[in-house]
Amino acid sequence: MTINNKSSSPSQPPQWTLKFENNKPILVISGDWLAKNNNIPQLPDDIFKNCSVNVSVQMNTDQLGSWDSGLVVFLWDVKNLATLKEISIDKDSLPVAAQQLVGLLNDRKPEPTSPPKSRFRPIYDLGEWTINSLNSLGMTFQLFIFALKGVFKFFMGRSYMRLNDLLRDIKAAGPSALIIISVVNFLMGSILAFVGAVQLRKFSADAYVANLVGIATVRELAAVMTAIVISGRTGGAYAARIATMQGNEEIDALKVFGIPVTEYLILPSMLSLVITMPIMYLYACLMSIFGGLIVSILMLKVSVIGFLYQTFGAVPFNQFIFGGTKTIAFAMFIGVSSCYIGMKSGRSAADVGVAATKAVVAGIVGVIALDAVFAVLADIIGI
Numbered sequence: 001m002t003i004n005n006k007s008s009s010p011s012q013p014p015q016w017t018l019k020f021e022n023n024k025p026i027l028v029i030s031g032d033w034l035a036k037n038n039n040i041p042q043l044p045d046d047i048f049k050n051c052s053v054n055v056s057v058q059m060n061t062d063q064l065g066s067w068d069s070g071l072v073v074f075l076w077d078v079k080n081l082a083t084l085k086e087i088s089i090d091k092d093s094l095p096v097a098a099q100q101l102v103g104l105l106n107d108r109k110p111e112p113t114s115p116p117k118s119r120f121r122p123i124y125d126l127g128e129w130t131i132n133s134l135n136s137l138g139m140t141f142q143l144f145i146f147a148l149k150g151v152f153k154f155f156m157g158r159s160y161m162r163l164n165d166l167l168r169d170i171k172a173a174g175p176s177a178l179i180i181i182s183v184v185n186f187l188m189g190s191i192l193a194f195v196g197a198v199q200l201r202k203f204s205a206d207a208y209v210a211n212l213v214g215i216a217t218v219r220e221l222a223a224v225m226t227a228i229v230i231s232g233r234t235g236g237a238y239a240a241r242i243a244t245m246q247g248n249e250e251i252d253a254l255k256v257f258g259i260p261v262t263e264y265l266i267l268p269s270m271l272s273l274v275i276t277m278p279i280m281y282l283y284a285c286l287m288s289i290f291g292g293l294i295v296s297i298l299m300l301k302v303s304v305i306g307f308l309y310q311t312f313g314a315v316p317f318n319q320f321i322f323g324g325t326k327t328i329a330f331a332m333f334i335g336v337s338s339c340y341i342g343m344k345s346g347r348s349a350a351d352v353g354v355a356a357t358k359a360v361v362a363g364i365v366g367v368i369a370l371d372a373v374f375a376v377l378a379d380i381i382g383i
Helices: 069-084 096-104 122-155 163-173 175-203 206-247 250-256 261-300 304-314 317-343 349-381
Strands: 015-021 024-033 056-067
Touching (some): 024 069, 069 096, 122 317, 163 175, 163 206, 163 261, 175 206, 175 261, 206 250, 206 261, 206 304, 206 317, 206 349, 261 304, 317 349
Antiparallel strands (some): 015 024
16 A cells, blocks of 8 residues: 555655764654655664654655555664664654554564474484374375275265366376387387397397296286376376475365365276276286387297297286286376375475476375285285
């Protein structure tokens, strides 16, 4: 808000002068004191050095033009310096609005607080990290339970999930990701066949390259590489989308209208991955075996029929079931963890990028950790 004392006068730069009449200090303020012009003059710290203690500084505002908060800040500085010198300010000659605003200000500006010094407390930091990790794990598991309840409500026709949202997420998580999954798994199969051919040729075991590619692909590589690609591509997108909605207060609006966020946002994201990732896993197996076939034909001079016969003879059907089960577990973890990170993000634009980064890192680390758990379970049940 700008207050005009002289409506028709041209704009004048703000000025101040301290003069003495009969040993009484008078502070003359003239010009337009507008903060937007960025030309508010500064006061020296020793402005009142020639003033005696307990004297009152008079104000002369006869030449004061337009003013806003810029004048108030200047008067606050005057008030602070006068308080340090143990002198007072006579505000009677100031505009009434300025008198009221200056009266609301403290005699001294608050001292800037220094940031707290970080101390080396390893046990405290470890405990804090453990509590936060367990809390996040519990919240993620609770979110997963709510999503499962939403699945049953969807089949009963009482869910807030829209079919259009589910189909949109299926398209984004499945067909749109086929190209990168094809490239990654084809190259992984080719590399595995090349390394296997180089090593097995030393023992005249070239024919077992097909076994190596088939077992490694179906049991581990296809599921893990597909999950990592989806975590970086789709999981990060889910976290960024929900974090953006959090910043735009769309999540708050859904809660106000009584729409469960888990059913409306998280359930279609998780279901889309659960539906598409097993299919992409089988597609990744095909592309990896195809990459191994190409390398085997070029390096080992094997036939197509011989390679495929050796491959499918070495890979039992239970390996496909085991790999598909892992893929479903990866899909549920990526969907829930990415959405949870997006919901717990801040509300600024920078927090969107932070949420996407956290979702990608958490997804990749979580997929590898889950794969280790499945490896132990496979050894226990003898697969």
